[in-house]
Amino acid sequence: MARLKQFKAESKRVLDLMINSIYTNQEIFLRELISNASDAMDKLYVQSLSEDGVKFNKDDLKIEVKVNKELRAIHVKDYGIGMTRDELDKNLGTIAHSDSSLFKEDLDEISDVDIIGQFGVGFYSGYMVAKEMRVMSKSENDESGHVFISNGLDGYKVEKVEKTERGTEVILFLKDNTDDQNFDEYLEEENIKHLVKKYSDYVRYPIVMTNEEGEEETLNSMIPLWKRNKNDVTQEEYNQFYMDRFADYQEPLHTIHLQVEGTQSYNALLYIPSHLPFNFYNETDKHGLSLYSRSVFIQEHNEHLIADYFSFVRGVVDSADLNLNISREVLQNDRQVASMARRINRKVKSELELMLKNDRDKYEKFYENFGLQLKYGMYNHFGANKDELKDLVLFTTTHEDKLESLADIVSRLDEGQEEIYYVSADSILKACQLPQVEKVLDKNVEVLVLMDDVDEFALRVLGEYEGKVFKALNQGELDLDEESKETLKKLTEENKDVLEILKEELKDKVSDVRLTSRLKSHPVCLVSDEGLSFEMEKVLAQSPDESQHIKATRILEINPDHALFEALSKVSEDKLREFSEVLVNQAYLIEGLEIEDPARFSNLISLLMIEASNSNRN
Numbered sequence: 001m002a003r004l005k006q007f008k009a010e011s012k013r014v015l016d017l018m019i020n021s022i023y024t025n026q027e028i029f030l031r032e033l034i035s036n037a038s039d040a041m042d043k044l045y046v047q048s049l050s051e052d053g054v055k056f057n058k059d060d061l062k063i064e065v066k067v068n069k070e071l072r073a074i075h076v077k078d079y080g081i082g083m084t085r086d087e088l089d090k091n092l093g094t095i096a097h098s099d100s101s102l103f104k105e106d107l108d109e110i111s112d113v114d115i116i117g118q119f120g121v122g123f124y125s126g127y128m129v130a131k132e133m134r135v136m137s138k139s140e141n142d143e144s145g146h147v148f149i150s151n152g153l154d155g156y157k158v159e160k161v162e163k164t165e166r167g168t169e170v171i172l173f174l175k176d177n178t179d180d181q182n183f184d185e186y187l188e189e190e191n192i193k194h195l196v197k198k199y200s201d202y203v204r205y206p207i208v209m210t211n212e213e214g215e216e217e218t219l220n221s222m223i224p225l226w227k228r229n230k231n232d233v234t235q236e237e238y239n240q241f242y243m244d245r246f247a248d249y250q251e252p253l254h255t256i257h258l259q260v261e262g263t264q265s266y267n268a269l270l271y272i273p274s275h276l277p278f279n280f281y282n283e284t285d286k287h288g289l290s291l292y293s294r295s296v297f298i299q300e301h302n303e304h305l306i307a308d309y310f311s312f313v314r315g316v317v318d319s320a321d322l323n324l325n326i327s328r329e330v331l332q333n334d335r336q337v338a339s340m341a342r343r344i345n346r347k348v349k350s351e352l353e354l355m356l357k358n359d360r361d362k363y364e365k366f367y368e369n370f371g372l373q374l375k376y377g378m379y380n381h382f383g384a385n386k387d388e389l390k391d392l393v394l395f396t397t398t399h400e401d402k403l404e405s406l407a408d409i410v411s412r413l414d415e416g417q418e419e420i421y422y423v424s425a426d427s428i429l430k431a432c433q434l435p436q437v438e439k440v441l442d443k444n445v446e447v448l449v450l451m452d453d454v455d456e457f458a459l460r461v462l463g464e465y466e467g468k469v470f471k472a473l474n475q476g477e478l479d480l481d482e483e484s485k486e487t488l489k490k491l492t493e494e495n496k497d498v499l500e501i502l503k504e505e506l507k508d509k510v511s512d513v514r515l516t517s518r519l520k521s522h523p524v525c526l527v528s529d530e531g532l533s534f535e536m537e538k539v540l541a542q543s544p545d546e547s548q549h550i551k552a553t554r555i556l557e558i559n560p561d562h563a564l565f566e567a568l569s570k571v572s573e574d575k576l577r578e579f580s581e582v583l584v585n586q587a588y589l590i591e592g593l594e595i596e597d598p599a600r601f602s603n604l605i606s607l608l609m610i611e612a613s614n615s616n617r618n
Contacts, residue, residue: 026125030065032126036122062078072184078167081167084146085146088148092135129186130175133148137167138168189212224295225241253362254362267318268347289313293322307341307345309380309389310349356405364394379461395409409446412446428449431449435525442520476529485517492514498576499514505576509554510554515560516557522559525587526556528552528555529552
C-alpha cells in the first residue's frame with residue numbers, strides 16, 4: 001500500500017487558499033475539470049503530429065460525465081494523453097504546478113490548439129465540493145494505470161490500478177450536506193447539464209452523459225457560432241442563437257459578427273435587440289458582454305467590453321489571448337480588454353452610422369428604443385463622448401413631424417444663421433403654442449423641440465455642431481435682426497418709468513423686467529438668464545439630493561407692440577403695481593411653473609373682469 005505523501009508546497013495553508021479563496025463561485029469546479037480533460041485530448045492530438053507510435057481515432061475523443069447517487073460521486077472521464085505515476089505525482093502533488101503551462105511553451109508552431117489550464121490550480125477547485133478526489137490515469141507510455149488519492153488536507157498517495165484505456169478519470173466524492181449547503185444538488189443530472197451548458201458549451205470535444213434510458217446524450221454545442229466563417233452562417237442561425245442565448249422572444253434588429261486576427265485575436269458576436277428590455281433602465285440590471293476564453297465561459301456581464309452608451313448591445317466575445325488570473329475569473333491585464341473594447345465600440349458605431357445612412361426606417365426603430373441611451377452618453381462624464389455620439393442622435397423639429405439628425409438640421413439653415421434654436425415641450429403642437437416660438441416660426445426658422453429630460457443637458461454639453469451654436473428661445477437675449485434691436489432700445493428709454501415701477505413691485509419674483517422683440521401676438525413671457533434653464537431646473541428638482549434643487553433666474557419680458565403694454569402705460573401707479581402680479585403669474589403659468597398664490601391670482605383676475613364690466617357700463 002502506498003504511503004501518504006505531503007503536498008510539495010510551503011504549507012497546507014497554500015492548498016486551503018487554492019480551495020477557499022481563489023474561486024468565488026463553487027459551481028465552476030466542473031468547468032475546470034472539463035477544461036483539463038479537453039487539454040488532455042489536445043495534448044494527445046499534438047503528440048500524434050510530432051511523435052511516432054501515438055495513434056488514436058478522432059471519433060473516440062470525448063468527455064464523459066457521470067453521477068453516482070449511491071456513492072455521492074461525480075465522474076469526469078477523458079480519452080486524452082493520460083499521465084504516468086511520476087506525472088501524477090508532479091502535476092497533482094505539487095500545488096500550482098501546471099504541465100499545461102510547460103506544454104504550451106512548446107506549441108509555438110501549432111496554432112490551432114488551445115490549452116486552457118495554465119496554472120495547475122483548476123484541479124483543486126474540486127475540493128470546494130469534494131471531501132476526496134481520485135484521479136485514475138494511464139499514459140500511452142505506461143503499461144499500467146495509477147490512481148492519485150487525496151482529501152485535500154492530509155497529503156496524497158499514488159497507487160497502481162487496473163486501467164487498460166489511455167486517458168484520465170477524475171472522481172469526486174461529495175462533501176456531507178450542511179444546514180448552509182446541499183452538495184447533493186450536484187448529483188442531479190439536470191443541474192450537471194445546466195453547468196455544462198453554461199460554462200463548457202463550446203468545448204471542442206463532445207461532453208456526454210448517459211441518460212436514464214441508457215442513451216448517450218451530448219450536452220454541449222462544441223463549435224460556437226462566432227468561430228464559424230461568417231459566410232457559412234445564415235441569418236436564421238444568428239437569430240436562433242440570439243433568442244436562445246439571451247432568452248428573447250423576438251429576433252434581433254441587427255447582428256454584428258466581428259472576427260479579428262493579428263497581435264490580438266478574438267471573435268465577437270453582437271446583437272442590437274428589436275425592443276427595449278423591460279428592465280433595461282433598472283439600476284439592478286447588469287449590462288455588458290459575455291466573455292469567453294478559448295470557448296470556455298469566463299464571465300456573464302463584462303461591462304468593460306462595451307461602452308455605457310452602447311449598453312443595449314448584447315453578445316459574446318471570445319479571445320485566446322487573454323491573460324487570466326489564477327482562478328480564470330478576473331483579468332490580470334485590463335489593457336487587453338480595453339483594446340478589444342475600442343475595436344468593438346468603433347464597430348458598433350460604424351454599423352449604426354451605416355444603418356442611419358442606408359436604412360432610415362430601421363435606424364428610427366432602433367432609436368425609438370435606445371436613442372435615450374445615446375443622449376445620456378453624450379451628457380455623461382462631462383461630455384467626454386459627445387463627439388462620438390453627436391452624429392447618431394436624432395431630434396424632433398418644427399420642419400416636419402419626424403426625427404432629424406443634427407447634420408440634417410444644419411443643412412437647412414439659412415445662409416448667415418449661426419444659431420440652432422430650440423425649446424422644450426411635450427409635443428410639436430405645444431412647442432408651436434409657446435409665445436417665444438411664434439415670431440421665429442413666422443420667419444421660417446426651424447426649431448428643435450426637446451421632449452426628453454436629458455435633451456437640453458446633452459445639447460448644452462455639446463455646445464455647437466459644425467460651428468452652429470445651440471440657442472434656447474426662452475433664455476437670454478434674442479436678437480433676430482438689428483432693426484428690432486434699435487427699435488427696442490428706443491422704446492425701453494421712452495417707457496423707463498413704467499419698467500422701473502414693475503421691477504420694484506416684482507423684485508421678489510423676477511430679477512428683471514424688460515421689453516422684448518421675441519414676441520409677436522402674446523403680451524408677456526418668462527425667460528431665464530444664460531446658464532440654468534427652466535427645463536433644467538425642473539429636471540434637477542426631481543433629484544433626491546436637495547442641494548441639486550437650483551432655480552433658474554427669472555426675467556419677465558413684455559411685448560411693446562401688444563395693446564396690453566399701451567394700457568399699462570396709461571394706468572395709475574397703484575393700478576400698475578396691481579397689474580404687475582397678474583402679468584408675472586401669466587408668464588409663470590405659460591412657462592409651466594408654479595405660482596405662489598393661485599387663489600389670490602384668481603381673485604385678481606375676477607376683480608379685473610368686474611372693473612372692465614363696470615367701465616363698459618359707464
